[in-house]
Amino acid sequence: MxxxxxxxxxxxxxxxxxxxSLSIVACLSIIFYLFIRGFAQINPDFILTPPNPTLNQDMSGGISTPIAGTFLLTLTGILLAAPWALATAIYLAEYGGSQAMVQIFRLAIDVLAGVPTIVIAIFGLAIFSLPQLGFLSSMVEGVDGVERSFGRSFLVAGxxxxxxxxxxxxxxxxEALKAVPNYYREAALSMGASKWQSIVTVVLPSARQGILTGIILGMGRIIGDTAIVWLTLGGTIRMTxxxxxxYPVHWxxxxxxxxxTLTxxxxxxxxxxxGNMPDKAFGAALVLIILIIVLNIFTDLLERFGANKIKGN
Structure with missing residues (x-):
């Protein structure tokens, strides 16, 4: 039977x-194709030379400023997002409980996660073009003498x-905070610590691997985005x-x-x-993929280190 x-x-x-297997093959195919098309461009001059706006591919320079811009934008974005995200996560995991307001917060977070990046980019451009926010970019003269903010800069994009x-x-x-066993909190409270003290001294150190993983994955999303970069950072290929x-005085x-950025x-x-420089585009794409792979490997190693540490305890 x-x-x-x-x-x-x-x-x-x-x-x-x-x-x-199909997912792995698709991923490896993209990497292999980029390697074949872009590896010939990878050399010290390509990495260390700033790009030159020209239609002649041989005179177009390298990608030093896009690489620097990628790191600068990633650092700006993650420094702004990490404290905000961690504070919200602490409230939801440690204080929120099942209140109706918390459910509204969770719904808003889920909705925000589903908003396309192009919509967020247009929203950012519209908001930061207001003249009151000109200190974040620069002021420009509009029609009929009306001043508006340019609305494009590393700060705005960040x-x-x-x-x-x-x-x-x-x-x-x-999720990292929720994964911390409750008896950690109970032990801290039994020693006379307040709830906030138990969070700062016990919960956060125990959840640091997961928190760092979230921060690194957030950095990966910033590195790979294009819509927000193009609309809120601008289309220039050099620092303006x-x-x-x-120089520090010019930061x-x-x-x-x-x-x-690279994207x-x-x-x-x-x-x-x-432009019409496909070889340079493939070379920059290969560098971008390498950066993302390195970030993901670092994330995986971080998770493994955290898991081994928990087992060791």
């Missing part, structure tokens, strides 16, 4: 293996990026602040002006964008 239970189990196992990654970092941090932009000017450079250099 045919054993339907074994048949269902076997079919499910085969389908799971098949679709997992704030918009922080809003974009906020729900994902909140969710991961909240006071030069040399890397605020750099943050308040436009620039580029915007790839769009600019590709035939789909404003």
């Amino acid at each position: 045919l054993d339907y239970q074994k048949l269902r189990d076997g079919t499910g196992h085969v389908l799971a293996w098949l679709f997992s 704030i918009t990026m922080a809003i974009m990654i906020l729900p994902f970092v909140i969710k991961i941090c909240e 602040g006071i030069q040399p932009w890397w 605020w000017s750099t943050l308040c002006n436009t620039g580029s 915007s450079y790839i769009y600019f250099a590709s035939p789909a964008g404003e």
